[in-house]
Amino acid sequence: MKPFTYERAASPADAAARAARVPDAKFIAGGTNLLDLMKLQIETPAHLIDVNGLDLDTIAPTGDGGLRIGALVSNTDLAADARVRRDYGLLSRALLAGASGQLRNKATTAGNLLQRTRCPYFYDTNQACNKRQPGSGCAAIGGVTRQLGIIGTSVACIATHPSDMAVAMRVLDATVETVRADGTGRRIPVAELHLLPGDTPHLETALEPGELITAVVLPPPVGGTHIYRKVRDRASYAFALVSVAAIVNADGTGRVGVGGIAPRPWRDEAADGELPRGARAVTARLLDGARPTRENAFKVTLVERTLGAVLNQAKG
Ligand code: SF4
Numbered sequence: 007m008k009p010f011t012y013e014r015a016a017s018p019a020d021a022a023a024r025a026a027r028v029p030d031a032k033f034i035a036g037g038t039n040l041l042d043l044m045k046l047q048i049e050t051p052a053h054l055i056d057v058n059g060l061d062l063d064t065i066a067p068t069g070d071g072g073l074r075i076g077a078l079v080s081n082t083d084l085a086a087d088a089r090v091r092r093d094y095g096l097l098s099r100a101l102l103a104g105a106s107g108q109l110r111n112k113a114t115t116a117g118n119l120l121q122r123t124r125c126p127y128f129y130d131t132n133q134a135c136n137k138r139q140p141g142s143g144c145a146a147i148g149g150v151t152r153q154l155g156i157i158g159t160s161v162a163c164i165a166t167h168p169s170d171m172a173v174a175m176r177v178l179d180a181t182v183e184t185v186r187a188d189g190t191g192r193r194i195p196v197a198e199l200h201l202l203p204g205d206t207p208h209l210e211t212a213l214e215p216g217e218l219i220t221a222v223v224l225p226p227p228v229g230g231t232h233i234y235r236k237v238r239d240r241a242s243y244a245f246a247l248v249s250v251a252a253i254v255n256a257d258g259t260g261r262v263g264v265g266g267i268a269p270r271p272w273r274d275e276a277a278d279g280e281l282p283r284g285a286r287a288v289t290a291r292l293l294d295g296a297r298p299t300r301e302n303a304f305k306v307t308l309v310e311r312t313l314g315a316v317l318n319q320a321k322g
Pocket of ligand 1: 123125126127128134135136137138143144145146147162163164165207
């Protein structure tokens, strides 16, 4: 690990201002992803700003009947919250499908959204990776791609976003609240938070330098049957090959998002409209324009079959 300096932030605005002012600064909260990346020298921040002491660890109702989730609420606490389990079951189930109990105890809501890809070439500093080192190439293309993306990818990067929670947040139309370096706040829909790689895969989110996520806001509950189904190589502590997050209403309408296939939680509202016609119609719409590799073309079929199982479960 490379040497770095460290401080505790006094307030969210203070943290954002300092992060923008100090070169190569990073926020740290749970550290479940960042510390691993620092040990491997994939992330080499010169300065860490600890945001753990900030008062961002509560879940509170919003005026319109939704929920405001503090950025520092742990994944364990969020999954266990009675309101989340009752009204946003999809979110609770997605959280419990991710990582391990120990990691969920430390990992935070904002950190989960901002965790980085698990592309194996990104973690191997002997390999070319445009995300780790812009312009160096992409060793994954032409390499082992079974786990990697099939849609939303580019000739520069085919990595996927690894979060289960983010897929549920996307289906729930969540919005993040932030504070910027100048002290002003703004709201960014989760749908717009994660960028597609294009020719700049090192740019992963719409956040400005120093901008700190302070909360995630869920709109009022929409009812329906909430299902999160994750398909992976082993039963726990593994990232999704494909995951499906769905809210299905009694009349067959609803919403659907897919994880494990793209650089961001993948949802197309037009595909939601196909739900009454079944899994094949939704998949055709959702994966229109997909560019799988020979090794991961199975994910197209897996999306359809997983969605089919989800729709059957909803009927049951
Ligand atoms: Fe890096 Fe993306 Fe290529 Fe993986 S797919 S090696 S993260 S550029």
